Amino acid sequence: MARKRILLSTRSTVIVLLVIIFLHLTSVSAESEADILIKFKESLKNSGALSNWNNQKPPCSGDQENWVGIFCEAGAVWGLQLQNMGLEGTIDLDSLTKLPHLRTMSFMFNNFDGPIPELARLSGLKTVYLSNNMFSGEIPPETFIGMTGLKKLHLANNKFSGQIPISLLDLPKLMELMLENNEFEGEIPQFPPDRIKRLNVSNNRLVGEIPHSLSNFTTSIFDGNTDLCGAPLKSCTTPNKLSPGTIIPVAILVAAALAALVVVVVILRKRQQAPLGPGEAAAASASATAPAYGKAEQKAYVELDKMEQGRAAATSRAVAPGTTSPEKPSHAKKSEPNVKITFLKEERDKFDMSDLLRASAEVLGSGVFGSTYKAALGDGQMMVVKRFKHMNNVNKEEFHEHMRRLGRLSHPNLLPIVGFYYRKEEKLLVADFVENGSLAVQLHGNRSRGRPCPNWPTRLKIIKGVAKGLLYLYNELPSLTAPNGHLKSSNVLLDRSFNPVLTDYGLVPVVNQEHAQEHMICYKSTEYKQTGRITKKTDVWTLGILILEVLTGRFPSNFLQQGRSNDTDMATWVESVIRDEASNMDIFDANMERAKQCESEMMKLLKIGLDCCQADVDSRPDIKEADEDSGG
Known part of the structure; x- marks a missing residue:
């Protein structure tokens, strides 16, 4: 099988490095923080308050800020404080991801609306302030996965709904959480004791018993949630x-x-009733439009x-x-x-x-x-x-x-x-029920809880099993374009021996098309973005993304986006990192224990994952080849 070569030859490597050096020397300004921030400014509306964001001066001179709303440290942009500026539009995360030292950002008291930005793409943030805007909608439970350095999160005075995202529990440094005056529903998550130092969830629609770990807070931070109970509020009177x-x-x-x-x-x-008489039949006919x-x-x-x-x-x-x-009813008969x-x-x-x-x-x-x-x-x-x-x-x-x-x-x-x-x-x-939960929890949840993550032999076994299960679906469900359709790490469950079993497979034909296109993983593929169609190799693409997630330990953030996301996907990011041969091994999850002699196997599997993710569908292996190549 024709296979894309990932490692460049020595001669090609030298040429590429010379080109990179040349481009760096001749057009360094193309990657400057000034241009990055000016591009970010272009995504905003009503940005007159940022009039001095221009190329006349750099944003930072050492620790001195030359631009309004900028925090600087050692000559680099460390934070954004764009509060009360009347800003609207889209918060351009594509630009902000290019600021490697960005640790804090505040957009409070502006007019941003729509869903919450995909904050996990800025995994290095320590503080996020989005209060007093018009953001709305449910916050996906995975939104904060990987943001292990986040200490302060302010989302107050917006229109967020749904449950408080469960991924907040996995943030070991989170100490300040302000969620008041929204429309959050359901129960308050069971935060670990002594973690949250400052909290406000007042004026939402929260219900149930307040977690014991939050019982020492004052009653005012729970005001406006009439169905909350437990200390410091009135005791719950639940039977038994x-x-x-x-x-x-x-x-x-x-x-x-x-x-x-x-x-x-x-x-x-x-x-058991007798046939209807003429009058009864007429009455029944008159009610034919009643609910079923x-x-x-x-x-x-x-x-x-x-x-x-x-x-x-x-x-x-x-x-x-x-x-x-x-x-x-008490009169129900046995x-x-x-x-x-x-x-x-x-x-x-x-x-x-x-x-x-x-x-x-x-x-x-x-x-x-x-x-x-x-x-x-x-x-x-x-x-x-x-x-x-x-x-x-x-x-x-x-x-x-x-x-x-x-x-x-x-x-x-x-x-x-x-x-x-x-x-x-x-x-x-x-x-x-499957004992060891999902692969997503083992890869991402364990790390934040301080528990060991799967080692290399376990991850290889998981990928082999997933490939075998996927091949079986292709053979047994040949009439389905995407026999799995929803392959992702949270749909790979692990038994006691860490053998993988696929769940939520084969559901494309029975899920509402509109809902499927918004949420199912097969509709996140490159071919669906380009043509509006999935193909027989779409499940191969999802397998490739899963392989890369397992090897790198990074969650594919474009899966969090609803509909046709234009975000850079996992494969593009991996290819950008390993272009330099010296950084090849840096791509792998640092929490994955492995022996030195296993690195060639890991690199081989990485290549297979990239092959499966080719944007050109015809360049991808078919599922049988992918299964054989991955050792299935």
């Missing part, structure tokens, strides 16, 4: 002292089961959504594991049918929704498809239930057929779908 992590998923499953049960009972009773589901079910699902958003925690009654929902899960594996022990209701449960997380819960069944089985909200364009027959197709798959590197539950508006998929 259940934790919110148990109450919420159990209540959600109860509501879902009750709603489905109502539908089943209504249908069975209607079948009864009022009880509609109400149950409204409450379901409220509970999942964390807004009804204070008013909904908790359901203890092993008990019956207090909302269940003969009424239970809500059944459709199983895809005959050899599996069967259970139904009532078993899940009796299980102790906890929320594992919330992703682009929906929330995920872990349930411990009475017989010791640990199951994972994932709730999908973006499949409502798939009818029942199509969904059942596709699920059975996925249910027939069997491979050591695929997580089997054990069963499913269908409802028009949403679906539930049930799978086994």
Whole structure:
């Protein structure tokens, strides 16, 4: 197979170095901090306050600032303080990433709007001040991954919504967090004791018990969140002292089961009734435009959504594991049918929704498809239930057929779908729990928690297993353009022996197209950006990006962007670093333990990853070649 050569010949290397030196000597100003900042200024609107940002003087003279809003240290730009300047437009991170010494930035009291910038691209920042603007929308949970030096984060007085991002927990130096006067929902994350020194979450929509690690703060920082409880506020009165992590998923499953049960009972009773008379038939015809589901079910699902958003925690009654929902009618008969899960594996022990209701449960997380819960069944089985909200364009027959197709798959590197539950508006998929969590946590979460990261032999084993699982999907699902479609490190789970299993595969045909294009990884590929289409080699591209992430330990930040991101992707960054042969080994994750003799293998795998990421689809290997090359 024709393969792009990464290491230049000695002669070519000398020529390239001479060219670089020449360009540096003749056009050094092209990379100057002055031009970088002037380009950044061009991305802003109403930037009259920055009128002295020009090439008449450099931004810094030693520690002296020559430009307004600049902090300098040793002749380099150390910080930006662009407060109360009436600025609008886009914060151009492409320019700011070229300032290697930038450690602090403040854009408070301006008029910036839209989603939060991708701050993880500026991983060296220590302080970020974005308060008193008009930023809005949910902050993705991965937003702060890798910002291990961040100490202060101010986001107050904006319109941020959704949950407080969980990646804040992995910032070991974070001591100041100001989130007041937004629209944050859900529970306050369980911050480690003594980490946060200054905090304000007042006037949001937060619910549940205040973490014990924050109980020493004054009550004023929690004001305006009527559904918060626990010290320093009034004590929580939850029955049986259940934790919110148990109450919420159990209540959600109860509501879902009750709603489905109502539908089943209504249908069975209607079948037992006599045929309608002429008058009754006319009445039924007149109500033909009514909703497809009864009022009880509609109400149950409204409450379901409220509970999942964390807004009804204070008013909904908790359901203890092993008990019956207090909302269940007292006249319910034992003969009424239970809500059944459709199983895809005959050899599996069967259970139904009532078993899940009796299980102790906890929320594992919330992703682009929906929330995920872990349930411990009475017989010791640990199951994972994932709730999908973006499949409502798939009818029942199509969904059942596709699920059975996925249910027939069997491979050591695929997580089997054990069963499913269908409802028009949403679906539930049930799978086994995998002990060691996701590859993303092992690569990125462990580092911030001070835990060991996977070594080179483990990472190589993981890549080999992923390639095998991907090849199997290609062979078994030949009609799908992207048989996986959503390959990323958080969808690679690791068992007790760190063998990888793929999850969330084969879902492109059943996910709403609009939602898929915004969030699924196959639609982040270079070919989709260029042509608006994915190809048979799109999953090969995602494999290449995963290989580079595993080797470098860096999270592909362009995956965080919704829609067609124009950010520099992982492959482009890797190629830019290894152009200089002397820096080849610097590309690898410093936290990855390996023997010296393994470096040639690591470089070989790096080349394979780059080959898989070729922008020219025809230049990429096919999946069989990629599997063989990676040792699969």
